[in-house]
Amino acid sequence: MSLHLISPLDGRYANITAPLADYFSEFAFLRDRVRVELDFLLGLSTTGLIRPLSDSESAQIKTIISNFSNADAEMILQHERKTRHDVKAIEYFIQNKILESANSLADLISWIHFGLTSEDTNSIGQAIALNESRNKVILPNLNSLISNLSDFALRYKSTPMLARTHGQFAVPTTLGKEFAVYVARLKKVRDEISAFRFEAKLTGAVGNFNALQAATPQVDWISFSQKFISSFGLEANLLTTQILPYDNWVRYFDLIRLANSILIDFAQDIWRYISDGYLKQAVVAGEVGSSTMPQKVNPIDFENAEGNLGVANSLFIHYAQKLTVSRLQRDLSDSTVRRTFGTGLGHSLIAWTNLQRGLKRIAPDEEKLTAELNAHWEVVSEGAQTILRAVGKSDAYETLKEKTRGQVLTESEYKTWCDAIDVDDATRKKLKALSPETYIGLAVELTEKLLHNFH
Numbered sequence: 001m002s003l004h005l006i007s008p009l010d011g012r013y014a015n016i017t018a019p020l021a022d023y024f025s026e027f028a029f030l031r032d033r034v035r036v037e038l039d040f041l042l043g044l045s046t047t048g049l050i051r052p053l054s055d056s057e058s059a060q061i062k063t064i065i066s067n068f069s070n071a072d073a074e075m076i077l078q079h080e081r082k083t084r085h086d087v088k089a090i091e092y093f094i095q096n097k098i099l100e101s102a103n104s105l106a107d108l109i110s111w112i113h114f115g116l117t118s119e120d121t122n123s124i125g126q127a128i129a130l131n132e133s134r135n136k137v138i139l140p141n142l143n144s145l146i147s148n149l150s151d152f153a154l155r156y157k158s159t160p161m162l163a164r165t166h167g168q169f170a171v172p173t174t175l176g177k178e179f180a181v182y183v184a185r186l187k188k189v190r191d192e193i194s195a196f197r198f199e200a201k202l203t204g205a206v207g208n209f210n211a212l213q214a215a216t217p218q219v220d221w222i223s224f225s226q227k228f229i230s231s232f233g234l235e236a237n238l239l240t241t242q243i244l245p246y247d248n249w250v251r252y253f254d255l256i257r258l259a260n261s262i263l264i265d266f267a268q269d270i271w272r273y274i275s276d277g278y279l280k281q282a283v284v285a286g287e288v289g290s291s292t293m294p295q296k297v298n299p300i301d302f303e304n305a306e307g308n309l310g311v312a313n314s315l316f317i318h319y320a321q322k323l324t325v326s327r328l329q330r331d332l333s334d335s336t337v338r339r340t341f342g343t344g345l346g347h348s349l350i351a352w353t354n355l356q357r358g359l360k361r362i363a364p365d366e367e368k369l370t371a372e373l374n375a376h377w378e379v380v381s382e383g384a385q386t387i388l389r390a391v392g393k394s395d396a397y398e399t400l401k402e403k404t405r406g407q408v409l410t411e412s413e414y415k416t417w418c419d420a421i422d423v424d425d426a427t428r429k430k431l432k433a434l435s436p437e438t439y440i441g442l443a444v445e446l447t448e449k450l451l452h453n454f455h
Contacts, residue, residue: 009346016353017346023133024342030076031068032125033090038065040202041094041111043228047219050111060101064094072097087118115212117205119330123244126338127200127234130249138345139194142259145352146186148359149266150451153179157447160437161278161369162376169376171383172436175278175364177443180450182266189259196255199237199248200229206329207240243330246323253344257316260309260348263355267306270362274299277368282361301358308351315344373436378409380434387430391423411435 005011022028038061045053053061072093079089091113098105098112113121157176162169202225204210209221222238229236237244273279281299322337373379381400388396403409403417418431 007343009343009350013346013350016350017342019137020133020342020346020349023129023137024345027070027073028129029125029339030073030090031065032128033087033121034068034072034076034094035065035128036121036124037090037094037113038062039231040114040116040228041108043224043231044111044114047216047224049114049216049219050108057105060105061098064097064101085118087113087121090121115204115209115215116202117242119243120202120204122335122338124200124202124229124232124234126341127198127249128232130252130341131198131233133345134193134196134198134252137349138256139190141349141352142186142190142193145356146183146190148356149179149183149186152359153177153183153447154451156364157444157451159364159366159369160373160440161364162372162379162436169379171379171441172373172439174440174443174447175369177440177447178269180447182262184450185262186259189255189262193252193255193259196252197235198252199244200232200234201225201237201240201244202228203238203240206242241326241329243326243334246319246334250320250323253316253319256345256348257313260313260316260351263351264306264309264313267302267309267355270302270358271299271306274302274362277365279362280365282363284361299358301354301361305351305354305358308347308354312344312347312351315340315347319344370437374411376408377411377414377436378404378407379436380414380439381409383434383439384431387427387434388421388423391427393423 002011002014009017042053042058042061044050045058075096076086076089076093079092080086083089083092094112095109098108153176155176156179157174159175160172161175161178163173163178164170201207204212209225212219212221225238226236235248237248270279274281319337323334326334381404385396385400388399393399399421415432418428421428421431423431
C-alpha cells in the first residue's frame with residue numbers, strides 16, 4: 001500500500017517520520033481535540049456550574065480519552081461527512097460516547113463544548129501536538145545530531161587543513177574546529193527551541209468570552225482560561241480574535257528553520273570537502289553510486305539532507321507569510337495550512353537522520369590534507385607579516401604581498417625569503433618556525449573549550 005501513497009513522508013521515508021505520526025496525523029488531531037473537549041468538561045465540574053463528578057464518573061470520562069481508537073476516529077469522520085464541520089463532529093461523537101459509557105452522565109450533554117468556539121479546541125489541540133512533539137521527537141533528534149557533530153569535531157580537533165575564503169586557499173584551520181563552529185551555532189538555536197513556550201487560547205468566538213460571560217458571569221473566565229491552558233504545559237494568550245495570533249507558533253518554526261539553514265550550510269560544505277578530496281567516504285558493499293559509472297561513491301546522504309531541508313524551510317517560510325495575516329477575525333485559509341505542520345517537521349527529521357547517517361561514513365583524507373598544506377607555503381604570509389609588524393616593519397604587508405599574491409610558494413622559497421630579510425635572529429627564528437601544518441592558532445583550544453561546555 002505504501003507504494004501508492006503520494007507523500008514520501010508516509011511512503012518512502014515512513015520509517016523515519018513515524019514518530020511524528022502520533023502528533024500530526026489526522027488520528028492524532030482528532031484524539032487531541034477530544035482530549036481538550038473532555039478535559040474542559042472535567043474543568044467545568046470544578047466551577048460549580050455543573051454538579052461535582054464522582055471518581056467513577058471522572059474515570060469514565062478519562063477512559064474515553066485514554067482508549068481513543070481508530071474506530072472512534074472513524075466515527076468522528078462519519079459525523080463530519082454530514083456536518084462538514086470537524087469540531088461539531090467531535091462534539092456529536094462525545095455526546096454519543098458519554099451516553100454509551102454511562103446514563104448517569106446524560107445531564108452533562110448540554111455542557112459539552114459549552115461557550116467555546118472551534119478555534120479554542122483547535123488551538124489547544126495543535127499546541128499540545130507542537131509542544132509534545134518538540135519534547136519527544138524534535139529535541140531528541142536534534143540533540144543526537146549535535147552530539148554526533150561534537151564527537152566528530154573532538155576526534156579531528158588537531159587535524160590541520162587549508163581553509164578557504166572566497167573559494168581561495170587561506171590561513172590553515174583544523175577539521176575539528178570547522179565542525180565545532182556548526183556545533184556552537186546549532187547549540188544556541190537548540191537551547192532556544194528547548195526553552196520555547198507554546199501559546200493557545202480559550203477566549204470564545206471573537207476573543208471576548210462573550211457567550212461564557214453572558215450565560216455564567218459568576219465564573220472568573222479569565223482565570224479559568226489561564227489555569228486550563230497551563231494544565232497542558234502551554235501559555236494562555238488572552239488577547240485574541242476568533243483565532244489565536246499565530247506569531248508565537250511562527251517563532252517556533254522560525255527557530256526550526258534557522259537550525260535547518262545552518263544545516264544546509266553544513267551539508268554544502270561537506271559536499272565541497274568530499275568533492276575536493278578532503279573527506280573520503282566509506283565504501284559500503286552492495287551500494288551503487290551510478291547506473292553507468294562503477295567507480296562513484298556519491299555524497300547521497302548530504303545531498304538528500306539538503307533537499308529535504310529546503311522543502312521544510314519553504315513550508316516554514318510560508319507559515320510566517322500566511323499565518324501572521326488574517327482577514328479580520330478569521331477565514332479558513334489558515335486551517336488547511338496548519339494541517340501541514342507535520343510535513344515541515346517531517347522533512348526536517350528526514351534531513352537530520354540522513355546527516356547523521358552521512359557523518360558515520362566520512363573521515364578525513366589526512367594524506368591529501370597534508371600534501372595540500374605543504375604545497376602552499378604562501379598561506380603563512382598572514383603570520384609572517386604580522387610578526388614583522390610586531391617588530392616595527394611598517395612595510396611588512398606590502399613586502400609579503402609582492403612575494404605571495406597570486407603565487408604558490410614552496411617551503412624552500414619561503415625559507416630562502418626568511419634568510420634574506422633584514423631582521424634580528426629572534427624574529428627570523430619566529431618566521432622560520434611557521435609552517436602550514438602548525439599555523440593553526442588556537443583552533444584546538446577553541447574546539448576543546450566549546451566541546452567541554454557542550455558535554
